[in-house]
Structure formats: structure tokens, C-alpha cells
Amino acid sequence: MHTIAAISTALAPGGIGIIRISGDSAISVADSIFKSFDGTKLADLNGYCAKFGRIFYNRSVVDRVIALVFRAPHSYTGENVVEISCHGGVYIVQKILDIVLKNGAVLAQPGEFTKRAFLNGKMDLSEAESVMNLISAQGEKAEKIAVSGMEGKINKKIIQIKTSLVDIMAGLSAWSDFPDEDIPQVDRNLLKTKLDAILADLISLNSTFFATRALINGLKIAVTGCPNVGKSSLLNLLMGYQRAIVSDIAGTTRDVVEGTTMIGDIPVTLFDTAGIRDTVDIVEKLGVQRAKECLADADIIFVLFDSSRTLCENDREVISLIDLSKSVAVLNKSDLQLSLDLDEINKYFSRYVRISAKNSAGIDELKNLVYDFVGMDKLGGSEVFISGQRQFDIINRTISILKEAQCALDNGMTLDAITVLIQNSLDVLAQLTGENATDEVINAVFSKFCLGK
Numbered sequence: 001m002h003t004i005a006a007i008s009t010a011l012a013p014g015g016i017g018i019i020r021i022s023g024d025s026a027i028s029v030a031d032s033i034f035k036s037f038d039g040t041k042l043a044d045l046n047g048y049c050a051k052f053g054r055i056f057y058n059r060s061v062v063d064r065v066i067a068l069v070f071r072a073p074h075s076y077t078g079e080n081v082v083e084i085s086c087h088g089g090v091y092i093v094q095k096i097l098d099i100v101l102k103n104g105a106v107l108a109q110p111g112e113f114t115k116r117a118f119l120n121g122k123m124d125l126s127e128a129e130s131v132m133n134l135i136s137a138q139g140e141k142a143e144k145i146a147v148s149g150m151e152g153k154i155n156k157k158i159i160q161i162k163t164s165l166v167d168i169m170a171g172l173s174a175w176s177d178f179p180d181e182d183i184p185q186v187d188r189n190l191l192k193t194k195l196d197a198i199l200a201d202l203i204s205l206n207s208t209f210f211a212t213r214a215l216i217n218g219l220k221i222a223v224t225g226c227p228n229v230g231k232s233s234l235l236n237l238l239m240g241y242q243r244a245i246v247s248d249i250a251g252t253t254r255d256v257v258e259g260t261t262m263i264g265d266i267p268v269t270l271f272d273t274a275g276i277r278d279t280v281d282i283v284e285k286l287g288v289q290r291a292k293e294c295l296a297d298a299d300i301i302f303v304l305f306d307s308s309r310t311l312c313e314n315d316r317e318v319i320s321l322i323d324l325s326k327s328v329a330v331l332n333k334s335d336l337q338l339s340l341d342l343d344e345i346n347k348y349f350s351r352y353v354r355i356s357a358k359n360s361a362g363i364d365e366l367k368n369l370v371y372d373f374v375g376m377d378k379l380g381g382s383e384v385f386i387s388g389q390r391q392f393d394i395i396n397r398t399i400s401i402l403k404e405a406q407c408a409l410d411n412g413m414t415l416d417a418i419t420v421l422i423q424n425s426l427d428v429l430a431q432l433t434g435e436n437a438t439d440e441v442i443n444a445v446f447s448k449f450c451l452g453k
């Protein structure tokens with residue numbers, strides 16, 4: 001395998017920048033450009049040892065750096081690694097990387113260091129995915145989820161479930177391979193009870209996915225409603241600054257205004273859509289079209305109403321245009337006299353909240369509603385989390401196969417048929433930790449990583 005190199009710190013001015021080199025010739029590549037002040041070669045160092053010295057290019061000093069040596073297999077990638085810590089200027093880190101590449105290393109692909117760690121058995125696929133989640137974590141809960149995965153908790157849970165399935169397989173195989181021996185009959189009811197327990201474990205694992213996905217990937221929340229109900233005012237309030245223009249002239253917001261903020265621990269992208277209404281204004285018409293696309297794409301829709309007046313035709317038109325299953329009714333202007341018919345709101349929406357964008361009343365309730373929507377309560381005391389669509393899909397496929405096995409048991413199918421289904425479930429589950437993941441899957445996982453990780 002090639003010796004690879006990349007900048008492992010953010011490409012922005014900082015105190016220190018790190019260029020990481022990994023592979024068989026990592027140490028010789030580094031030695032060819034680095035001279036320590038005491039004359040020691042990096043090749044003569046043990047692992048976890050560092051030297052202070054200079055990087056040279058064309059006999060000129062480029063920077064004073066620390067070179068830290070890791071020896072295989074005791075490194076992040078499991079290969080020989082040298083990390084060069086230089087001054088953290090954007091130009092200088094790029095220049096040192098360039099010199100490293102001119103001296104025998106090739107530029108790493110995104111996620112290639114972690115991919116090598118996986119291929120060298122330093123971590124399984126779920127742990128590698130957690131590394132990425134940790135890097136992108138924006139809140140304490142997201143960080144906890146990522147660390148739990150990185151510490152191998154999901155891996156351990158999957159091993160435990162696989163062991164239970166293997167036990168069942170062993171019982172079934174013993175019975176079918178040695179039918180004449182004195183092996184007790186397979187108790188179908190007991191088998192069903194065991195499958196029930198495994199299924200309950202898998203279902204519980206997946207039940208936290210919507211909350212973990214929201215915490216890790218964030219939520220897209222579209223704010224809609226007819227003109228003048230207070231959409232821009234709410235966006236500004238949630239953003240904490242005047243992001244959108246507020247005015248009582250209908251049609252002020254003509255394009256989708258976007259901003260990011262945190263709702264509790266959840267990173268949120270808010271979209272203030274143009275009021276949806278029939279209009280002849282060509283610019284507003286384009287805004288309305290974009291608003292509709294945005295609504296289709298959103299995870300949650302805040303549908304705003306002016307609670308100081310009764311529902312109008314335009315409100316009803318908005319209701320008819322949205323996916324109610326992902327909508328929350330936000331009854332704004334709670335500081336004014338209530339005229340809205342709450343029974344009518346209840347008819348359309350399973351959740352509503354009263355707020356005043358003017359005086360911030362009800363904003364905590366709105367945040368709680370978002371938590372409720374993604375099932376944050378399910379995270380509860382859980383310590384094991386599914387933290388990506390890939391893992392969620394694998395668990396779901398395993399659940400389907402095991403449910404099929406249960407049906408087969410109920411319908412009196414042969415134990416051979418059930419054995420095949422349980423073997424299938426084991427094969428699918430093994431993909432979660434990457435034991436039998438194809439190159440395509442592995443490449444897809446690591447392509448989402450950033451360069452230098």
C-alpha cells in the first residue's frame with residue numbers, strides 16, 4: 001500500500017497545523033525532509049517519541065516543527081505514522097504537505113487514515129462511523145452518542161445479539177445434523193421466546209434512531225403559514241438576531257430565508273418560506289414555488305397561525321398543501337386576544353403550541369415539542385445507540401428476517417427453513433460491524449469522511 005499524507009487539522013490559521021503521514025515508508029519520507037536539532041534520525045526513534053527540528057526544502061528552512069513517530073501496529077492506522085506539527089498558517093501547512101508529497105507520499109483520500117485503521121483491525125465499521133460523528137458533533141448529546149459508538153458499545157451489543165442467534169443455530173443444527181442421536185426435540189415455543197427477546201433488543205436499538213439522527217445530522221425545519229402570521233419574527237427569535245425582514249406588509253418574504261441555530265442539543269436549519277398564497281407578482285410566485293419544494297424536503301414543518309383571528313381561506317389552503325404528519329401548529333400572537341378555534345386546529349394537527357414571537361412566550365414549549373417529535377425521550381437511560389442510516393437499515397433488515405422466521409415457526413415450516421433464515425439474519429447483522437461488508441459498502445462509508453481523517 002502507498003504511503004499516504006494529508007493535513008489533519010482544519011485549513012484555517014491556527015496555533016498548530018498537523019500533517020499526517022502513514023504507511024511503510026512514512027518514517028523515511030519524513031526523514032528525507034526533516035532534520036532534528038540534535039541530529040537524531042526519526043528512523044532511530046522508538047514509537048511515541050518526538051523530535052524538535054526543521055523542515056528543509058531545496059536546502060532552505062521552511063519551518064521549525066515537532067515530528068512525532070508512531071510505529072506499527074501502535075498507531076491510529078496500525079501502520080508506521082509520522083505527525084509533523086508545524087505552525088498553523090494555511091500556506092505553511094499546505095507547503096509542508098506539498099514537500100511531503102514530492103518526497104514519496106501520495107495524497108490520502110477522504111477518510112483513508114480511518115479506512116486503513118479499519119482494514120488493519122484497529123476498529124470495526126461502527127466505531128469508524130462514530131469517529132466521523134464525533135468530529136461533526138455540535139452538542140453534548142451528539143458527542144455522548146459518538147463516544148459510546150467509538151468505545152465499541154454498539155459493537156458489543158451486536159456481538160451479544162449474534163451470540164444469541166448462533167446459540168439458536170447450534171441447537172437447530174445439532175438436531176438436523178444428528179437426527180438419530182439422543183438430542184432433545186427442538187422446543188418451538190422456547191425458540192419463539194428466544195427470537196422474541198432478540199427482536200425486542202433490535203427494535204429497542206432502532207427506536208432511538210430518529211433522535212440520534214437529529215442530534216448528529218440536525219433537522220431541517222420549514223416555517224410556513226400565510227403572510228403576516230409572524231414567520232420571520234419566529235425565525236429571528238430562534239436565530240437570536242434579525243435574520244429576516246419583519247413587516248406588516250404581506251409578501252415581504254419573497255425567497256426562502258435560511259439560517260442555522262441550535263434547538264437544545266439539536267442543530268437546526270430553519271427555512272422561513274414565503275407565505276403561500278396565490279399571487280400575480282412574478283417574484284413572489286417564484287418564492288412560493290421554492291417554499292413548496294422546501295416544505296417537501298423538511299423534517300418538521302412549523303405551520304404558523306395568527307391566533308388573534310379566525311382561520312381564513314389562505315390558512316386552509318396552507319393546511320391543504322402540507323404533509324400534516326410532520327407538521328406542528330404554532331399559534332402565534334398569544335399576547336393578543338385568542339380568536340382562533342382550537343377545536344379546528346385539533347382537527348388537523350396532532351400537536352400545537354401557543355407562542356408569541358413578540359415577547360418570546362411559549363418558545364420553551366416549542367423546543368420541547370421538537371424534542372418530542374424526534375422521540376428524544378427514547379434516548380432515556382440508553383447507552384447503546386444506532387448512529388447512522390446504514391446501521392438503521394441493517395437492523396431493520398435483520399428484524400424483517402427474524403419476523404419471517406417467527407412466521408415460519410407459527411406456520412409449522414421445517415426447522416431447516418428456519419435455520420436458513422437465522423443464518424441470513426446473522427449474515428446481515430455482520431455487515432453492521434463490517435465483518436462481511438463489501439468493498440462498495442466500505443468505500444461508501446469512508447467517502448463521507450473529511451480529508452485528513
Ligand code: GDP
Nearest residue numbers: 228229230231232233246247248333356357358
Ligand atoms: P410573516 O409575513 O409571516 O413573516 O410575518 P412577520 O414576522 O413579518 O410579522 C408580521 C407582523 O406581525 C409584524 O408587524 C410583526 O411585528 C407582527 N408580529 C409577529 N409576531 C407577533 C406576536 O407574537 N405578537 C404580535 N402582537 N405581533 C406579532
